[in-house]
Amino acid sequence: MNIYNTMSRKKEQFKPMNDKRVKLFVCGPTVYDDAHIGHARTYISFDMIKRYLEYKGFAVFYMQNVTDIDDKIINRSAEVGADPEKLARKFEKRYLEDMKAVGVEGVNFFARATDHVPEIISQIETLIEKGFAYETETGVYFDEAKFPDFGKLSRRNLEDLNVHRVNIDLTKKNPGDFALWKKRDEEPLWDSPWGTGRPGWHIEDTAITEEYFGPQYDIHGGGLDLIFPHHEAEIAQMESASGKSPMVRYWMHTGFLNVSGEKMSKSLGNFITIRDLLEDHDPQVFRFFVLSTHYRSPIDFSEKTLEQAAKSLKRIQKTVEKVNELADSAADNSEDDAYFTELLENYRTKFLESMDNDFNTPKALSHVFNFVKELNKSFEDKNPSEKILKDIVAFFYEFGEIMGFDLAGKSVASDEYLSGELLDIIKDIRQKLREKKEWELSDDIRSKLTDLGIDIEDN
RNA sequence: GCCAAGGUAGCUUAGCGGCGAAGCGGUGGACUGCAGAUCCAUUACACGGGAGUUCAAAUCUCUCCCUUGGCUCCA
Structure with missing residues (x-):
């Protein structure tokens, strides 16, 4: 199978470091507020990716970090008069609830930044020892000039990066040098060899991945917006600390979700949390909506597009129901079975081919729709046996398992409700x-x- | 200014060198007391403009136009 690698900007054949074992790391949220539908888009995409890799026989270990110490959390806590740790725990809990609600279940391990401060400190020490980082009176910084590869993921060069900066910390050697450790004397803080303070933003991910995955692993994912500077900084830290390259074999990034053609933001008043969404929408419909666009493409959210998704999903669900019903009263064998077997295998193959091609879910869905149409047509004049009907249902369930749709249940607008x-x-x-x-x-x-x-x- | 992602039927999206595809919508039909739902069929003068490369271009190159995003935090 092929996966598009942001590093090479090309599709590459997927080959994990260790045969059938895949180490997957995806940047998790900063828990200072409820997760929005843009987060949901990204995490649903990676959930599907994990499900498909497992379907293909890979043993995937999927890890996500949780940023629970950060300026945004501190600022929000100050605004609402809460304790930063309590605030972070509250939104972490709500994040996990939201993920469960939209069917994201594949994460094997969540790693909090604050649970890994010793690992963070140790990695910073290594960077200082090797001469990639330096201490000033305000903190410890990564010395960008020591890492000529900086910018290789986002395809930028150092000269571009060192202009247009505001509020430059004059203790730094270069404006682009980023903080590994911020020296502070107000809570929340931790002790370190450089005095009290707290970690910079980028260091938690590499400290965590080094601890559990080692200095090199298979897939690192996240939203498109993290390429620069976050992932660039991660590469600089990890590859400098370990001396090994590449840190990850495949960089995967999800496209943005826009709302009615505009970026979602609080100031525009079009900010939609997952909780808002689920108040009056079926989570499965949202999943269908997300997966009906390729994970790297931008996706436009609106009531209208969501409605279209609802109708499309229902078409598949109705067909599954129908096949199930037919199976209840079908004969043991039929002369039409050869026809249906071929039809099923034909579409299964096409479905898998599309998924193998960088998880092309929209293409895969279009094959499923064609299959649905062929089936409905065939049922008018052909009588498949119970066995083949059960095989067909099994395929739909398999498809549902990969996409995270519950096709075994009743369709959305059923009388049962x-x-x-x-x-x-x-x-x-x-x-x-x-x-x-x-x-x-x-x-x-x-x-x-x-x-x-x-x-x-x-x- | 620099960088990136896009501009494909009415709408939302695939395709990214060799009969332009899926869903939604529209239209017709089946079913129904009617409506709806469902199914079938059908529809649609759709590849932003202009040059070029090629036997062949939506697909490659150049150029122009437009949209969105990034260059400060962001999935």
């Missing part, structure tokens, strides 16, 4: 009226229920 005793009585009355062909009254009840947001579908 209507409940309540009062409603049962009304439905019962309507049914009796309809049996007596009292159309006018029964239709009137139906339209009044519709006004209340309750849709009744007569069959």
Whole structure:
């Protein structure tokens, strides 16, 4: 299979360092506020990627860091008068709940920055010893000039990076030198060989990955916005500290999510958290929406596109239901089986080919839709056996497992969702009226229920 | 200014050198007492403009136009 590598800007054949074992690290959130749908886009994408790698037989260890010490957390705590640690724990908990809600379950280990301060300090010491970092009165900084490869991921050069800076810390050798350790004397702080303070932003990830994965591993992922400066800094730190290159074999970055064509931001008032979204939308529909665009492409969120996703997903769900129903009453064998076997294998192959090609979920979905269409057409004049129908259902479930759709359940707009005793009585009355062909009254009840947001579908 | 990602049917997206594809929408039909849902069929003068390379270009090169984003924190 092929994976697009941001480092080479090309698709490359995927070959982990250690046969079938894959070490995957994705930059997690800074827990100072609720996660938004842009985070969800990124983490759903990597969730799908992990699921597919496992489907292909790889043993994937997926690790994510949680940035629980950072300026944003400190500032927010000051604003709301909370303890930074409590604030971070609160939003970490909510983050985990949100991920679960959108079906992201594949992360094997979450590593908090604050649980790895000794590892961070140790890595900084190594960098100082090797001459890649220096101490000033404000902190410890990475000496960019000592790492000529700086900029290789984002394709920038040092000259460009050292201009246009504001509020330069004059103790630094170069404006682009970034903090490994910030010297502070107010909470929250930790002791270090350089006095009290706290870690810089970039160092936690390499300290964590070095601890659990070693200096080199397979895949590092994150949003497009992290390429510069965050991932660039990680490369500089880790490759300098270990003397080994490359730090990671495949850099994967997800595209942005925009809201109605604009960047999501608090000032524009179009900021949507996962919690906001799930108040009136099915998480599966959101997953479908995310996966109907390639993970590297920009994706535009709007009520309209979400609605389209809902209808598209339902089409697949309806077909799965239908195949399941047919299987209940199908014959043991049929002369049409050869036809269906070929159809199934044909589309399974196409589906897998698309997924193998840098996780092209939109292409893979289009094959599934073609399969759905062919099936529906065939059912008009062909009678598959129970066995082949079960094989078909198994394929859909497999597909659902990779994408994270629950195709085994009922479809979104099923009657099952209507409940309540009062409603049962009304439905019962309507049914009796309809049996007596009292159309006018029964239709009137139906339209009044519709006004209340309750849709009744007569069959 | 520099860098990046884009501009494909009404909408949302694949394709990225060799019959332009999927979903949604539209239209027609089946089903239904009706509506809806579902299914089938069909539709659509869609590759931003202009040059060039090639037997062949949506796909490669150049150029211009437009959109969004980054160059400070950001998934």
